[in-house]
Amino acid sequence: MSTEIVASANAEARAVTGAGPEARPMDLLRFATAGSVDDGKSTLIGRLLYDTKSLFTDQLAAVEAVSAARGDEYTNLALLTDGLRAEREQGITIDVAYRYFATPRRKFIIADTPGHIQYTRNMVTGASTADLALILVDARKGLVEQSRRHAFLCSLLRVPHLVLCVNKMDLVDWSQEVYERIADEFTAFAAKLDVPDLTVVPVSALRGDNIVTRSDNMPWYEGPSLLHHLERVHIASDRNLVDVRFPVQYVIRPQSTTVTDYRGYAGQVASGVLKPGDEVMVLPSGFTSRIAAVETADGPVPEAFPPMSVTVRLADEIDISRGDLICRPNNAPAVAQDIEAMVCWMDETAPLRVGGRYAIKHTTRSARAIVRGLHYRLDINSLHRDESADELRLNEIGRVRLRTTVPLLADEYRRNRTTGGFVIIDEATNRTVGAAMIVEAS
Amino acid sequence: MTTPAAYQVSHLDALEAESIFVMREVVAEMERPVMLFSGGKDSIVMLRLAQKAFAPANVPFPVMHVDTGHNFPEVLEYRDQRVAELGLQLVVASVPEALASGMVRESGDGMRNRIQTPVLLDAVEKHRFDALFGGARRDEEKARAKERVFSFRDEFGQWDPKNQRPELWSLYNGRHHPGESIRVFPLSNWTELDVWHYIARERIPLPSIYYAHEREVIERDGMFYAVNEFFRPRAGEERFKAQVRYRTVGDASCTAAVRSDADTVEKVIEEVAATRITERGATRGDDRVSEAAMEDRKREGYF
Ligand SMILES: Nc1nc2c(ncn2[C@@H]2O[C@H](COP(=O)(O)OP(=O)(O)O)[C@@H](O)[C@H]2O)c(=O)[nH]1
Ligand SMILES: [Mg+2]
Numbered sequence: 001m002s003t004e005i006v007a008s009a010n011a012e013a014r015a016v017t018g019a020g021p022e023a024r025p026m027d028l029l030r031f032a033t034a035g036s037v038d039d040g041k042s043t044l045i046g047r048l049l050y051d052t053k054s055l056f057t058d059q060l061a062a063v064e065a066v067s068a069a070r071g072d073e074y075t076n077l078a079l080l081t082d083g084l085r086a087e088r089e090q091g092i093t094i095d096v097a098y099r100y101f102a103t104p105r106r107k108f109i110i111a112d113t114p115g116h117i118q119y120t121r122n123m124v125t126g127a128s129t130a131d132l133a134l135i136l137v138d139a140r141k142g143l144v145e146q147s148r149r150h151a152f153l154c155s156l157l158r159v160p161h162l163v164l165c166v167n168k169m170d171l172v173d174w175s176q177e178v179y180e181r182i183a184d185e186f187t188a189f190a191a192k193l194d195v196p197d198l199t200v201v202p203v204s205a206l207r208g209d210n211i212v213t214r215s216d217n218m219p220w221y222e223g224p225s226l227l228h229h230l231e232r233v234h235i236a237s238d239r240n241l242v243d244v245r246f247p248v249q250y251v252i253r254p255q256s257t258t259v260t261d262y263r264g265y266a267g268q269v270a271s272g273v274l275k276p277g278d279e280v281m282v283l284p285s286g287f288t289s290r291i292a293a294v295e296t297a298d299g300p301v302p303e304a305f306p307p308m309s310v311t312v313r314l315a316d317e318i319d320i321s322r323g324d325l326i327c328r329p330n331n332a333p334a335v336a337q338d339i340e341a342m343v344c345w346m347d348e349t350a351p352l353r354v355g356g357r358y359a360i361k362h363t364t365r366s367a368r369a370i371v372r373g374l375h376y377r378l379d380i381n382s383l384h385r386d387e388s389a390d391e392l393r394l395n396e397i398g399r400v401r402l403r404t405t406v407p408l409l410a411d412e413y414r415r416n417r418t419t420g421g422f423v424i425i426d427e428a429t430n431r432t433v434g435a436a437m438i439v440e441a442s
Numbered sequence: 443m444t445t446p447a448a449y450q451v452s453h454l455d456a457l458e459a460e461s462i463f464v465m466r467e468v469v470a471e472m473e474r475p476v477m478l479f480s481g482g483k484d485s486i487v488m489l490r491l492a493q494k495a496f497a498p499a500n501v502p503f504p505v506m507h508v509d510t511g512h513n514f515p516e517v518l519e520y521r522d523q524r525v526a527e528l529g530l531q532l533v534v535a536s537v538p539e540a541l542a543s544g545m546v547r548e549s550g551d552g553m554r555n556r557i558q559t560p561v562l563l564d565a566v567e568k569h570r571f572d573a574l575f576g577g578a579r580r581d582e583e584k585a586r587a588k589e590r591v592f593s594f595r596d597e598f599g600q601w602d603p604k605n606q607r608p609e610l611w612s613l614y615n616g617r618h619h620p621g622e623s624i625r626v627f628p629l630s631n632w633t634e635l636d637v638w639h640y641i642a643r644e645r646i647p648l649p650s651i652y653y654a655h656e657r658e659v660i661e662r663d664g665m666f667y668a669v670n671e672f673f674r675p676r677a678g679e680e681r682f683k684a685q686v687r688y689r690t691v692g693d694a695s696c697t698a699a700v701r702s703d704a705d706t707v708e709k710v711i712e713e714v715a716a717t718r719i720t721e722r723g724a725t726r727g728d729d730r731v732s733e734a735a736m737e738d739r740k741r742e743g744y745f
Binding site: 026027028056057058059080081083084085086094095096097098099100102106107109121122124125128129236239241249250252253254255256259262266267268273296297298305307308309322346359361362364417418421422423425430431432435 | 448449450451452453455456457458459460462463466467469470493494495496497498499500580581583584585587588603604606607608609610611612613615617618619630631633635636717718719720723724734737738
């Protein structure tokens, strides 16, 4: 094989972090890549997998063979995630690739997303469940429109942690000045957004500098390597443990002669902590009861919290079905049919228009909705609001007012990523055409 | 596993909760779901998750086995035992029957991987299944790494990788027109190692061929194939006895074993954690056909 992996900066110092047996319970960090085409997202993921020894020899051999056949000078690690035929042929990422690795500290789920504006909806798919997003910028080019767009989308989706990776530092002579200029520019842009936690790291994805171990090429950088940050970033308090929200997914009623009169409400805890004895309210009916038991197939549990999937039993017989929500009497979401939301439009065939009718899915509830108004469309570069806009086209974002056929049990998205988000579905094509984040519900 | 004091769950608990959520969504929203059950470890774990998702009620859907006719006897036996134990309805989509009726023809190389797709699609149509649970994991293969949890298939069972539905948060869109269907992958985010940790934790019995045993094999392309009625050595291939186990269980004519002394679940976990070859790379003749073998099969409706 003529091609080689470009050697890591500190090859011998590489942390040995292969996924060992589960010595102690690990937690899970989901992160997504973001940034413009060719800024090095896929290469960075390849490097992270390679340097943590998470790659298998046959995967690597396959990538080396393809690289060699194409006459690449070095093994193109981006091929590790660009798994579709079309992606390899065009040398771009079209859809999200999910990759997995673990270190003794954490298990990671990576969503490597596409940079092309055309595939923004796939980037949004990857970022919607992320705890953290890596925004890559090519040090030679600095921030470009897509870097801003993706940073904005991450803030809109409320990805709790952002890491700006100033990449390709090898091509700017490891210059501190270049790094600082980009870091400052991004920090200034992020200040206009709602970014709770921002970290900046200078890297070379291709050479492995500051990816797993700190680089000797940039002694002026005093922060941690990217992996060090990923392993330690504190995510436990990102979850909302205050507002009890339990969307009922499915009613379990065994038709059995051995288990009789059983009625349990199955679902995944969206937020808050549920305990037997707690006083609860069921929406939209407003009936109250007490939690008799919180159960799993392995038996009752003393409490349930996100992201547990459990079955809740109540002390009283009340009529509850899928789409209802269990909360506390003194802390309930809005029961609302008039919804104000930021909408990211994802359909190339037809724009969102005032007067349009759609299906929506919100938690475990389905409804229909009519678009009553479009307040403005947002220019993502300048964050300017265009109030004269009368439609949202593919990849455009705007503030929309909707009226739904049945009430949604809704929170503001900024308070609750589960009860605050919904998707918009075209009733004719059944395609998911919009992602909506609730700003106000009444 | 959980430590309520800190309100944290382990990654296995998080994966389990996600899979259960996915299964309940399907049963709540789709009309005729079915679970693909081959007797392989992933489908065994998936079935365990289904039991958990609906307990104390029974698993509320049938299971289907796409039977290529090239089976490991231990696996068939396991399948039947499990089905009986759980009182499940078993649908068998049979490749030998489809061959006999002329619906499909044996391919030149004798591999039945490709011809099982029309047999699967025929059974789906006949039973009007609109949701099919599959045990595929994204870590298995690069085309699978790209697939949604709810993966839309048109009326020909085809996957269009360039035009997948956006899938935000945990809001899965299973809407479809008659004749179309959704493939659902509850184990999308599990790795091979997660599956084994779960098998250990839940003490799930497996067909014996997953653990080290002695078997008569031949070596081909660096893989160890068991000599049996579906697999004949070629001239010059020497038979010998070896300690092996199966990392995946598929069609017995193209699934290879790996050398192994791992005869307990703990030893398998150690082995899997240390291995440097992917499970399909180590054991599947069918993926070696081309760079995009899996993607091409999936487009046609394969799992
Ligand atoms: N010199 C240099 N090239 C890089 C670096 N990172 C990525 N590249 C190259 O930039 C190109 C685009 O990388 P890719 O990972 O596909 O970018 P993506 O579109 O963001 O996923 C490829 O040719 C990479 O080899 C880096 O740190 N230094
Ligand atoms: Mg890429």
